[in-house]
Amino acid sequence: MRTIEHLIAGHSGGGAGRTSDVFDPNTGQVQARVSLGTSADLDRAIAAAQAAQPGWAATNPQRRARVMFKFKELVEANIDALAHLLSSEHGKVIADSKGDIQRGLEVIEFACGIPHVLKGEYTQGAGPGIDVYSMRQPLGIGAGITPFNFPAMIPLWMSGVAIACGNAFLLKPSERDPSVPVRLAELMLEAGLPEGILQVVHGDKEMVDAILDHPAISAVSFVGSSDIAHYVYRRGVEAGKRVQAMGGAKNHGIVMPDADLDQVVADLSGAAFGSAGERCMALPVVVPVGDKTADALREKLLPAIRSLRVGVSTDNDAHYGPVVNAAHKQRVENWIQTGVDEGAELVVDGRGFQLQGHEEGFFIGPSLFDHVTPDMQSYKEEIFGPVLQIIRAPDFETALRLPSEHQYGNGVAIFTRNGHAAREFAARVNVGMVGINVPIPVPVAYHSFGGWKRSAFGDVNQHGMEGVRFWTKVKTVTQRWPDGSALPGGSEDGGPSRIQDAFVIPTMG
Numbered sequence: 001m002r003t004i005e006h007l008i009a010g011h012s013g014g015g016a017g018r019t020s021d022v023f024d025p026n027t028g029q030v031q032a033r034v035s036l037g038t039s040a041d042l043d044r045a046i047a048a049a050q051a052a053q054p055g056w057a058a059t060n061p062q063r064r065a066r067v068m069f070k071f072k073e074l075v076e077a078n079i080d081a082l083a084h085l086l087s088s089e090h091g092k093v094i095a096d097s098k099g100d101i102q103r104g105l106e107v108i109e110f111a112c113g114i115p116h117v118l119k120g121e122y123t124q125g126a127g128p129g130i131d132v133y134s135m136r137q138p139l140g141i142g143a144g145i146t147p148f149n150f151p152a153m154i155p156l157w158m159s160g161v162a163i164a165c166g167n168a169f170l171l172k173p174s175e176r177d178p179s180v181p182v183r184l185a186e187l188m189l190e191a192g193l194p195e196g197i198l199q200v201v202h203g204d205k206e207m208v209d210a211i212l213d214h215p216a217i218s219a220v221s222f223v224g225s226s227d228i229a230h231y232v233y234r235r236g237v238e239a240g241k242r243v244q245a246m247g248g249a250k251n252h253g254i255v256m257p258d259a260d261l262d263q264v265v266a267d268l269s270g271a272a273f274g275s276a277g278e279r280c281m282a283l284p285v286v287v288p289v290g291d292k293t294a295d296a297l298r299e300k301l302l303p304a305i306r307s308l309r310v311g312v313s314t315d316n317d318a319h320y321g322p323v324v325n326a327a328h329k330q331r332v333e334n335w336i337q338t339g340v341d342e343g344a345e346l347v348v349d350g351r352g353f354q355l356q357g358h359e360e361g362f363f364i365g366p367s368l369f370d371h372v373t374p375d376m377q378s379y380k381e382e383i384f385g386p387v388l389q390i391i392r393a394p395d396f397e398t399a400l401r402l403p404s405e406h407q408y409g410n411g412v413a414i415f416t417r418n419g420h421a422a423r424e425f426a427a428r429v430n431v432g433m434v435g436i437n438v439p440i441p442v443p444v445a446y447h448s449f450g451g452w453k454r455s456a457f458g459d460v461n462q463h464g465m466e467g468v469r470f471w472t473k474v475k476t477v478t479q480r481w482p483d484g485s486a487l488p489g490g491s492e493d494g495g496p497s498r499i500q501d502a503f504v505i506p507t508m509g
């Protein structure tokens, strides 16, 4: 049985203790084991990072960017193999795996421009003979703790920007699909990154706690479920670190009476069920405004849902594959039962779905609920499976209130032909990322990604300029030079030719 090892100081190995099973969700079989690291493994990685980081920070930003250019080339050349590896551990179809890698690569493309975005600010003559300038400097050693659902994109969101800024970066990927993160780190080394600048340490809570407590780590970026995100945020901040911790989601799609319903149904099929609903920007709640809209939408949704093809991740015709493991399958099916018990109408039941020849795989058919209400637990919590809930709203104001008052505030979408309604909605909704006739409004890499409320703890988003701000600290220099010191005719010893005025803090007075 293959063991997936840490990648420390450029070398694979080191795990001699506990392991965790890595499944192939298509077959339900264990295909590998991953080492679960300890604080001793972390210490080795920290030592390598400490040795390498000063030299990397001193490498000029253009040379750092060149590693990113080369890495992009290598990932593109290996994308088929990476996508198959990703699908074999996660279960998403190959096209989705390629999308996962591509969205991560777009952050690398942003990082290729790091010399430009790292430029500081400069004010000449902020006071008499006084200039002020600022520079962005790396933090030192940062760590990323990532979820199972985007094993390529999310590690690249963090590591691409952190490394391009001059930091060393330790990645603790999800133990459920750890192979692609290791492969990406190997490709970074092949692209010319010095050993110790990107390392992978595997593990569970023990490794996460070691990271959060380690005094040599200055910043932690986390993405995962909300309770863990909150825990990571609190413990990391308590230890004096900079922490950003993205959590769960329950994104709503508001459907106005004037929306193009055929388009909405096509969008919802992908956004609610694609990747088996295991996306933090999935759209698992649809809010039709008015009963007429709701009835018409439901009628059109039914044949679309029935025509969804669930298959193995290598099936090119499949809309989505299995969920990640048996425990998660059970969890999703339990939520479906909770919805039934709470009195929602289960219009399509995806439980008990079996794929011929893959009876042990972790497949779930698509499910549709209607007449869901805001007090239901199955509405309040994240299901993270192929389950779409219809919650009917009598008017725009009620529809606006539902996502605004929900505990999560990651993404939201409105479908309408009315520009005024869309504009009002975008301005007033209490959610971090908004789509207008766009079902999954994941911002492009040079903007930033981040939700509100229990979808994100901390102040700074992922990637784009927000990422640069997170992975650097600002140093501001106020300077004045002795008058004439370097000019011909200055005093013989090169010192000031006259006493300068006492320093006065520049004010606007």
Ligand code: NAD
Pocket (backbone or CB within 6 Å): 145, 146, 147, 148, 149, 150, 172, 173, 174, 175, 203, 204, 205, 208, 209, 223, 224, 225, 226, 228, 229, 246, 247, 248, 249, 279, 280, 382, 384, 410, 451, 455
């Ligand atoms: P998870 O919270 O179970 O795991 C995330 C990471 O935390 C993993 O690396 C895991 O090893 C670690 N971890 C797990 N239990 C821990 C514990 N008790 N103490 C310390 N660390 C622990 O999340 P997941 O199931 O891998 O991912 C799915 C979740 O991530 C969903 O809730 C989804 O919405 C969320 N997510 C959010 C975003 C976002 O940007 N907001 C993006 C993707 C996924």
